[in-house]
Amino acid sequence: xxxxxxxxxxxxxxxxxxxxxxxxxxxxxxxxxxxxxxxxxxxxxxxxxxxxxxxxxxxxxxxxxxxxxxxxxxxxxxxxxxxxxxxxxxxxxxxxxxxxxxxxxxxxxxxxxxxxxxxxxxxxxxxxxxxxxxxxxxxxxxxxxxxxxxxxxxxxxxxxxxxxxxxxxxxxxxxxxxxxxxxxxxxxxxxxxxxxxxxxxxxxxxxxxxxxxxxxxxxxxxxxxxxxxxxxxxxxxxxxxxxxxxxxxxxxxxxxxxxxxxxxxxxxxxxxxxxxxxxxxxxxxxxxxxxxxxxxxxxxxxxxxx
Amino acid sequence: xxxxxxxxxxxxxxxxxxxxxxxxxxxxxxxxxxxxxxxxxxxxxxxxxxxxxxxxxxxxxxxxxxxxxxxxxxxxxxxxxxxxxxxxxxxxxxxxxxxxxxxxxxxxxxxxxxxxxxxxxxxxxxxxxxxxxxxxxxxxxxxxxxxxxxxxxxxxxxxxxxxxxxxxxxxxxxxxxxxxxxxxxxxxxxxxxxxxxxxxxxxx
Numbered sequence: 001x002x003x004x005x006x007x008x009x010x011x012x013x014x015x016x017x018x019x020x021x022x023x024x025x026x027x028x029x030x031x032x033x034x035x036x037x038x039x040x041x042x043x044x045x046x047x048x049x050x051x052x053x054x055x056x057x058x059x060x061x062x063x064x065x066x067x068x069x070x071x072x073x074x075x076x077x078x079x080x081x082x083x084x085x086x087x088x089x090x091x092x093x094x095x096x097x098x099x100x101x102x103x104x105x106x107x108x109x110x111x112x113x114x115x116x117x118x119x120x121x122x123x124x125x126x127x128x129x130x131x132x133x134x135x136x137x138x139x140x141x142x143x144x145x146x147x148x149x150x151x152x153x154x155x156x157x158x159x160x161x162x163x164x165x166x167x168x169x170x171x172x173x174x175x176x177x178x179x180x181x182x183x184x185x186x187x188x189x190x191x192x193x194x195x196x197x198x199x200x201x202x203x204x205x206x207x208x209x210x211x212x213x214x215x216x217x218x219x220x221x222x223x224x225x226x227x228x229x230x231x232x233x234x235x236x237x238x239x240x241x242x243x244x245x246x247x248x249x250x251x252x253x254x255x256x257x258x259x260x261x262x263x264x265x266x267x268x269x270x271x272x273x274x275x276x277x278x279x280x281x282x283x284x285x286x287x288x289x290x291x292x293x294x295x296x297x298x299x300x301x302x303x304x305x306x
Numbered sequence: 307x308x309x310x311x312x313x314x315x316x317x318x319x320x321x322x323x324x325x326x327x328x329x330x331x332x333x334x335x336x337x338x339x340x341x342x343x344x345x346x347x348x349x350x351x352x353x354x355x356x357x358x359x360x361x362x363x364x365x366x367x368x369x370x371x372x373x374x375x376x377x378x379x380x381x382x383x384x385x386x387x388x389x390x391x392x393x394x395x396x397x398x399x400x401x402x403x404x405x406x407x408x409x410x411x412x413x414x415x416x417x418x419x420x421x422x423x424x425x426x427x428x429x430x431x432x433x434x435x436x437x438x439x440x441x442x443x444x445x446x447x448x449x450x451x452x453x454x455x456x457x458x459x460x461x462x463x464x465x466x467x468x469x470x471x472x473x474x475x476x477x478x479x480x481x482x483x484x485x486x487x488x489x490x491x492x493x494x495x496x497x498x499x500x501x502x503x504x505x506x507x508x509x510x
Binding site: 062075078128175247263267268271275276278280 | 478
């Protein structure tokens with residue numbers, strides 16, 4: 001698998017230096033522990049491999065494609081893979097509307113074709129306190145936005161998931177106000193880390209349960225911001241409503257930035273379990289992408305703007 | 307009447323009791339097998355935590371069903387099964403708590419304490435468990451004698467609080483789709499309401 005990384009994503013992004021240092025420290029601790037306890041070398045090795053070491057190993061594809069929050073295909077994590085079987089995402093049309101030069105429907109190819117496809121391995125942190133490391137393939141969101149030419153008055157961009165209860169059986173019950181909507185402030189959307197994923201794990205298409213054919217990936221935000229199976233992109237000058245924020249505003253904010261210091265009202269966000277690992281690891285500010293994105297939020301009270 | 311009674315006892319001893327034991331114990335090896343065969347999905351700890359909690363709540367609610375059933379049918383032998391189901395619920399609750407402290411948090415007492423004090427749904431779940439402890443400890447015949455029926459009964463009405471707390475805990479643990487917790491809570495409410503509606507005739 002070829003992983004091309006654009007120049008503006010430093011290689012240190014995958015394993016930040018601080019974590020690398022932590023790892024050495026952990027190995028020291030583990031060594032001391034080995035002398036003083038009856039833990040088997042295998043157990044220690046397992047510990048070193050998992051929580052303590054804080055390495056970012058790519059999550060097995062099987063896990064990333066069978067453990068999905070995609071309520072359009074059921075609220076259990078195993079359901080989307082099963083219930084989206086047979087979901088056809090070609091042809092696909094995306095309606096572009098609002099404060100944009102030529103609001104009109106775009107075919108998938110018109111929208112993302114001819115834009116350089118990139119491979120980006122990102123950490124993904126779910127608001128439920130689990131995480132993965134996923135090799136996405138896709139196009140920079142800003143390239144798509146530039147292509148459709150929004151007006152200077154556009155301050156936000158809103159994305160809408162397909163609403164089609166015939167094809168998305170989860171939409172037959174009203175667990176969430178359908179269709180699913182998410183939005184970004186324009187500067188967030190133009191940030192080089194923001195990706196419109198069109199594939200993963202070296203493949204050029206997304207599995208339906210991961211949001212085929214087109215989904216948003218904003219790695220510094222909780223996973224629910226990553227709106228899937230996008231059929232509409234709307235530019236607006238007012239902050240749009242977003243689905244989880246509408247459903248439960250005290251628990252899910254508009255920004256949804258990963259923030260270990262701001263607890264979800266029902267659980268802590270300080271730690272997370274990387275899927276496939278045993279020990280929990282510390283959650284990093286902005287999911288470890290603080291160097292790149294913190295400036296977007298300077299001067300904001302992140303306790304209020306969670 | 308006498309032969310009938312012994313027939314029932316025989317049935318209870320030979321069929322009902324073993325069936326109950328199987329019902330209580332079988333889910334455990336099933337879960338372990340699923341864990342070993344990697345059939346609990348990508349986040350087995352989370353799954354195990356949920357499933358042990360479900361079994362604890364199921365048995366707790368089942369124990370609540372015994373009294374109404376006994377009053378409706380007049381089957382006195384059911385009373386021993388009530389204790390059995392209550393203890394089963396307690397043991398599954400211990401399992402649930404063990405998964406939480408060992409697998410989920412790996413003895414991270416600082417985080418666990420914070421979690422219990424800060425997050426209401428954990429507080430409530432812990433309450434449900436703590437209330438079960440004195441009930442389990444006084445589940446023996448000797449305890450009933452020592453406490454006296456009236457006091458024992460009063461103590462064991464704590465189970466109602468425990469069930470409500472358990473249902474609330476489940477309800478709050480869910481992010482959005484509350485269908486399942488509502489089913490559990492609904493059954494529990496019906497069983498609790500029965501006690502209010504159908505008061506046993508005073509026997510003093």
